[in-house]
Amino acid sequence: MNVFIGISALLTLLVVAWLVRPLLRKHTVAGISSEKLNAAIHRDQLRALEADLARGVITQQDFETTRDELQLRLLDDTESFEASPKEKTPGFWTARRTSVAVGISLPVMALGLYLQLGTPEAINPVAADHTQNEQLAKMVDTLAARLKDNPNDSKGWVMLAKSYKAMERFEEAQQAFEKAGDIVKTDPELLLDHADVLGVLAGNNLAGKPKQMIEEALRLDPMNPMALMMDGVALYQSGDYKNAVTRWEKLLDLLQPGSPDAQQVQANIDDARAKGGLSAGASNALPPVPAGAAAGMTPEMINQMVDRLAARLKDNPDDLAGWARLARAYKVQNRLDEAIAAYAKTGKLLDTDPDLLTQYADALAMRNKSLLGQPGELVQKALAIAPRHPMALMMAGQAAYQGGHYATAISHWKNVLSVLPANSPDTELIKAEIADAQARIGSTGKP
Structure with a gap:
């Protein structure tokens, strides 16, 4: 915003300077005296007359007669000459006063027109976003409101649902989709x-x-x-x-190999393989992308993205889903203390x-090297939520x-086998x- 104001002020000053410069420049009046002009003409004519006499073109009598006429004419011209009028008294609008008026009125008029016709709030990012x-x-x-009068407008309801989703008004988006x-x-x-809206409403x-809808989408577009x-x-x-790895x-x-999206998906695959104890050799996945191999993406840039999310959450501490995303990102980066704080x-x-x-619990166990206690x-x-x-x-x-309760461990693992x-x-x-x-x-x- 300050840059815009500075540039605008500079341009205005340049225009004002260009306009007032001719007014402030001193003008030298190169006037020509009529008396001097007539005298010069008569001298030229007299020299020409003398030249004619010397060449014998005219007689001495003609020369004297013509010379007398020239001298009388010169005298007449000199007497009829009016003295140069005195310098006129300047009026109110002198060059200096005119330049001052232009210099003041032009910026004021420009500012007034901008405030009247422009959009000043557009140069303020916060105000622009709010507007x-x-x-x-x-x-x-x-x-x-229009859809209340046209409840059968399916495309309208879809547009409304997408708008609500973009505004994170998920419950209204769900109703519009229905x-x-x-x-x-x-x-x-x-x-x-x-499905995405339903998933958010169900705590991600x-x-x-939602799973059924996703499967139907895959049936329509595999x-x-x-x-x-x-x-x-x-x-x-x-x-x-x-099957998650397969998908x-x-x-x-x-x-695109090496793209940021490919890197993220590869990280998901690696995480799923680690959780499921799957062998990496059986995979047809792309090889891990070396650091910095992605198009313009380096580990430092990825860290900056995560840090930007963390900074945004400081201003939006009630964004619980955002904290969950940040915690998972920290965990993938093995920044366990920060991940635990975010969780x-x-x-x-x-x-x-x-x-x-x-x-x-997994993040705590990785840091503490044990599942006992809080994990x-x-x-x-x-x-208790999902037995x-x-x-x-x-x-x-x-x-x-780890706690030495082997029978309890066996019971839990048998339940895992059943699901x-x-x-x-x-x-x-x-x-x-x-x-x-x-x-x-x-x-x-011991049991």
Whole structure:
């Protein structure tokens, strides 16, 4: 804003200087005396007459007669000459006063016209955003009012739903999607938008109806990138890491190798493989991207993006979903202390999201090298919300094993086996854990 004002002021001063410079310049009046002009003419004529006499063109008498006529004419011209008038008294509008008037009036008029016809608030980013948000809200409210009189306008309801979603008015977006009718069911993009809204309202959980919508979107468009991404997230949340990896590997084939999106998806795959104990050798995924190989993206730039999110959340501390995203980002970067602090700020989301609870517990366990204590308590809260949550059951078994409660660990791991798909590669790993726990019971005699 200050730069704009400075440039405008400079340009105005340049224009004023250009206009007043001719007025302030001193003018030298190069006047010509009529008396001197007539005398010069008569001298020339006399010299010409003398030359004619010398060449014998005229006689001496003609010369004297003509000379006398010239002298009389000169005398007459000299006597009839009027003296130069005195310098006129200047009026009120002198050059200096005119230049001052121009210098003052031009900037004042320019400022007045700008305030009258321009948009001063446009140069203030905060005011501009506020104005734009107000205009958008008015447009959306106008559309909502129009749809009350035209409830069968499916396209209008879709537009309203998308607008509400962009404004993060998710409950109203959900209602608008419902009123849009069958048009949503036949468009994969609309199905995904609707599923995303439902997932947000469910605490960022895509299980149930959102998952069904995502599957329908994939049936309509099997290579839809967003559908592949969201389906992978839904499978990951349910503990089906193998199929989540399959979805994301398919998505990788559609992305530009080395791009920031490809890097993020690869990180998701690596995380799912680690959680599921999957072998990286069986994957057809792209190889890990070296640091700095992405188009213009370096680890430092990624850190800056995360830090910008953290800075934004300082001004928006009630953005619980934002804190959850920041916590996951810190955890992926292995910034465990910062991740734990961010998880602690997710507030009421922890009361309803078993995935968030298990992630929080995992971050604490990675830092403390143990699931005992607070990590174990968080896992139990997750199980209270979702008793058959695969990751929570797995971690509860590990916590019990670390505490020497082998029978409890076996019970949890058997429950994990009951919820995993029959062909899950995790099955053999869990069976091995159960066998180890049984052997410890046999050797110590303790349950």
